[in-house]
Amino acid sequence: MQWPQHSSELIGREPEMGALADSYQLAGESKPQAVIISGEAGLGKTRLVQEFQHGLPHEARVLVGQCVDLGPLATPYAPIVAILRALAADIGVAALMELAGPGGDALALLLPEAGVAGRPGPSPNRVLEAVSTVFEKASVSRPLVVVVEDLHWADDSTLAILRFILRAFNGGRFLLAMTYRSDDLHRGHPLKAFLAEAERGRYVKAVALARLDRGQVRQLMEAATEDAVDFEFVENVFARSDGIPFFVEELLGLGDCAAPGDLPSSLKDLLLARYERLEEPVQYFLRVLAAGGVSVRHSQAELAFDHPQEEFEASARAAQRARLIDVDGECYSFRHALVREAIHADLLPGERTRFHTRYAQALEAAGAIHRDAAEIAFHWDAANDVEKTFASSLAAMAQARANFAYSTAAKMGERALELWDRVIDPSVVAGIPQYRLMARTAAAHSLAGDGERSLAVIRLAAADPSATGTDRARLLAAQARYLGFNAKPGSDALLLEAIELTPPGSDDILRASLLNSLAARYMLEARLQQAVETSTAALSLSSSSGNAAEQSIAANLRGVSRINAGDIAGGRSDLEAAERLAQGDTQALLRFRVNYSDILNLLGLYSESIQVAEAGIVKARERGEERTSGAILSSNAVDPLFARGDWAGAQALLDRNLSLSPPSSFHAYLLRSRIWSTLWGGDVPGAEALFRQWQPLLRALAGVEMQSRLHLATLGAELAWAGGRLDAAWQEACFLLDPEFLPLPGYDLPLLAVAARVLAARRRAGARIDDDAGRLRAVLDRDSFWPTHPAWQALFDAELGGPGLDGGELAAWHRAGTFSAVLPAHLGPYIAWRTGQAEFASGRRSEAAATLSAAVEGAEGLGALLSARLARNFAAQAGLSLDGPKQRHGGDGLTERERQVLALVAGGLSNRQIGEQLFISAKTASVHVSAIMRKLGVSSRIEAAARALSGQPGKK
Structure with missing residues (x-):
């Protein structure tokens, strides 16, 4: 008897089909969705997806890509290329490139048939952005379902694209369905990290297929045979198949194995039976x-x-x-x-x-x-032809690098290096010496994000005795660069040796680049005089050789270093020159915007800083560098956004960039802002948990950058202070008194204010602080040239005000309050809280209540709920009522707060000045003024002021 070989019904998968249908419905509402389908081999993952596709409405466009089984050397982007080619076949190559927009040149790397002239810059992110943009735009006109089969074979570049899509997709009717074989995921499989991250996504649904039970196996058998089957046959097939649908159908397909003895005895026998x-x-x-x-x-x-x-x-x-x-x-x-x-x-x-x-x-x-060079290398390797495997591995490495598939390029480089000693004249075949192949492999590892491996390979290259002169200098420079990327010390000595190996006249372009690299290290380490001298040498050399990009970098580094060292006018002149010289070189211009936006923020010029950073972010996105240059520029925009009072904008930018998982050092900058905003947002335990989780990364970066060390000390001290651990807070803050401390005023001054806060709290707890306070003041005086110094000094003086250095001097807090527009926005409500405490201590209960109420209002309007809670707690302990403003019984309907605002309007103050006086934002002041004018029935501030001065604001 011949059995039918395939069931027309999908048995036992109703819940999974329902999950897919639900995701498609949500995608149709422009809520992008992703479904990850897992299961053992043979459970029917592909069949489930196919049946789902068959049930989709006609308007849906379905594109399918298959990952290729080539072991660890999988072809880069294989399923993505197949999907793009299918889309191009549907809408035409020209229309596809139109969807890609500015990313068309990057997309052409995956689709050579597009024939776009020109090459994008050296960034894999251009490819990520281009593919994501194509899918997003294609899903606007009609629903788009993209299926990627067998993720367990996916290469790193494919996973990078899928990861980017899951994080960055913003709209369109888009559903991404992915399948993988769960029993193939051994320990350390690269897919595990991808899945762990993806399944935490807001729009990602995990669907795990289970084996069929006995009843479902019977249903499948009867559907396939179109007849009833007896109990023993079901038991035999169920026992042999273990409930795996593919095996059930294979057994039925044999046709003459109803008796137990006729069933194959092993899995291999079953698979090979037909x-x-x-x-x-x-x-x-x-x-x-x-x-x-x-x-x-x-x-x-x-x-x-x-x-x-x-x-x-x-x-x-x-x-x-x-x-x-x-x-x-x-x-x-x-x-x-x-x-x-x-x-x-x-x-x-x-x-x-x-x-x-x-x-x-x-x-x-x-x-x-x-x-496909990677596939060619795979086949020559499987054929055991060493010479051709070597040559094809080199070709595959070059192809992968050109396509930004750096992980594949690194693996191909490693394969070629393994075969080097087994090949006749390998340097002739490769066209380069072994150390240069090592350097290229190390670079690929670094670009792929494997910092430890990049360092290991470049160290081997630098140890090759045949590498001499400028070749060795380049290897040492690369090693220094990778040390910096991985927040490890030792770059300076390597760069100094590289410079010695490149004397003047040997290779002036290389020497200028090395000098700039060394100047950058000195700048980050706050060795400012050395940074100025080294960047000056680089500027002179690059000017002589006419290299505008290196001139821009040198002027940029010297400008920042001069400003930090006290020559603000000279430094700004250098930075203006850096911008002018960078025109036409996007990389140099991005580097200028990174440093210039940071220094503007430190100088207290928040709006200018945001403008410079945002212009750079736009350019970084256009170049596909949102995860690298874009991430550090975003970090530079986040801080002044918080400082200016735009907490919502800062949080949105943080969320976006953290979701893109930028490189470790850039990630650390963003994480610091996340922890800080979590703390001042009022979630102290949450901030402490984040700090514990990421402290190793933050401390590693602090070990090679003085600015990061000062940031870390500030963050650690504030966390400990908020948690009531004053001794621990002082241990962090007193880094200012450590011999290793080197001044950077823009970073020192906030830490000095926190240190003063901690010292005063310790004094109130009974500790002696006189000597420490004096030593801190000496550091503060050294920064007196900095433009924002008066504001920070006023806050410092208030924190340690009074004869007991306990911060109880009311006049000092009033003076600090006059600088609210200069200091970061979160300090306005904080100063109001401390002012309210001082007013209460002076016996001014009503003023204290009003000031504390202003502190709560300002903090809540901003999102700085830590200050709001501190003010409320103090008010409760002092027995002060903060139930809210009371209506005046005069018939005018003005609240007490509105009367305060009206009095200041009558005094001729602007909304910004009113905000500074009352510790609220200018926007909140504007809302109050509008309410006053509505209640008084007047049309201008002048009329409102006149009513106030007449003493009859309620009369018309």
């Missing part, structure tokens, strides 16, 4: 096909088939009738990867070498569009 029943020519065809992969193009399979060609088509048809393969367009695909794996494992050594050799030759003969 194959072994075929004629030898068909088996041979399948063995050739298995060497090519799960899905093989007809042209390649035909070239690899070394029997008479008349057997090819007949064998293909027989294999299709036996339901071992499907024909999909130009490709032959195994019905299940497990069958392909079983057949490939059964190849004889001679067959393996012969088949893989022919596939490599077929791929080499393919046109440029379909020539």
Whole structure:
């Protein structure tokens, strides 16, 4: 009796189908969705997705990409390229490139047939942005469903694109469905980290397929046979299949195995059962096909088939009738990867070498569009041809690097290095010495984010005795660069040695670059005089050689260093020159905007800082560098946004950039702002938990950057102060008195204010602080040239005011309040709280209540809920009522706060000045003024002031 071989029904997958349908419905409402489908091999992941596709409405566009099984050297972007080609076939290449917009040149790296001239800058993020943009725009006109099959074979570049889409997708009717084989995920599998992150996403749904139970196996068997099946047969099939649908159908497909003894005894026997029943020519065809992969193009399979060609088509048809393969367009695909794996494992050594050799030759003969260097290297490696594996690995490395698939480039470089000593004249084949190949491999590792491996490989390269002169200088410079990327010390000594190896006249462009690298290290370490001297030397040398980009970098570094050292006018002149010299060189211009926006923020010019940073962010996004240059520029915008009082804008920018997982040092800058805003937002335990989690990264960066060390001391001290751990807070803050401390005024001054706050709190707790306070003041006086120094000094004086240095002097707090517009916005409500405390201590209960109420109002309007809670707690302890403003019983309807505002309006104060007086934002003051004018029935501030001065504000 011959059994049907495939059930037309999908058994036992109703909940999973419902989950997919729900996600598609949400996607149709312009809420982008993603579904990750997991399960053991044979559970029907692909079948589930296919059935889902069949049920979609006609308007939905479905694009499918298949990851390729090439072991650890998977072809970069394979499923993404297939998806883009399918979309191009549907709408045309020109329309596809129009969707990509400015990212068309990056997209052309994946689709050579697009033929776009020009190359993008060295950033993989351009590819990420381009693919994401295409999908987003394509999903506006009609729903788009993108399916990526078999993620367990995905290369790192493919995962990077999918990760970016999951984080950055903003709109469109878009659904991303991904499948993976859960039983293939060994410890350390690269997909595990991707899944752990992806499944935490807001719009991501995880669907895990389970094995069928006994009842579902019966249903599947009866659906396939279109007849009832007896109990014993169900038990036998259920026991042999373990409830895996593919195995159930394979067993039924054998047709004559109803008796227990006829069932295959092992998984391999089961997978090969249908194959072994075929004629030898068909088996041979399948063995050739298995060497090519799960899905093989007809042209390649035909070239690899070394029997008479008349057997090819007949064998293909027989294999299709036996339901071992499907024909999909130009490709032959195994019905299940497990069958392909079983057949490939059964190849004889001679067959393996012969088949893989022919596939490599077929791929080499393919046109440029379909020539895949990584796949060629895979086949030569499987064929055990060392010479050709070496050469093709080098070609694959170059191709992967050009396509920004840095992880694949690094792996191909490692493969070539492993074979170096087994190849005849490897340096001739490679065209470069071994140390230079090591350097390229190290660079690929660094760009792929594997910092430790990049350092290990570059150290080996630098240790090669054949690398001398400027070649060795370049290796040392690369090693210094990777140390900096990974927040490790030691860069300075390497750069100094590199400079010695590049004397004047040997290579002035390289020497200027090395001097700039050293100047940047000195600047970050706050060795300002050395930074000025070194950048001056770089500027002179690059000016002589006419290298405008290096001139811009040198002027940029010197300008920042001069400003921090006290020459503010000279430094700003340098920065203006840096901007002028950077015109036409986007990288130099981005570097200028990074440093200039930071120094403007430190100088208290918050709005200017935001403008410079935001202009840089736009340019970084256009270049596909949102995760690198864009991340540090975003960090530079976040701080002044908080300082100016735009907490919502700052938080939105933080969320966006943290979701993109920028490189570690840039990540650390953003994390510091996240922890700080969590603290001042009122969630002290949450901030402490974040700090514990990320403290190793923050401390590593602090070990190589003085600005990060000062930031860390400020953050650590504030966290400990908020948690009531005053001794720990002082341990952090007193870094200002440490011999290792080097001054950077823009970073010192906020820490000095926090240190004074902590000292005063310790004094109130009974500690002696006189000596420490004096030493802190000496540091404060050294920064007196800084433009914002008067404001920070006023706050410092208030914190340590009074004869007991306990911060109880009311006049000092009033003076500090006059600088609220200069200091960061969160300090306005904080100063109001402290002023209210001092007023209460002076016996001024009503003034204290009003000031504390202003502190609460200002803090809540801002989002700085820590100050609001502190003010409320103090008011409760002091027995002061902060229930809110009371209505005046005069019939005018003005609240007490509105009367305060009206009095200041009558005094001629602007909204900003009113805000400074009452510790509220200018926007809140404006709201109060509008309410006053509405209640008084007047149309201008002058009329309102006149009513106030007449003493009859309620009369008309």
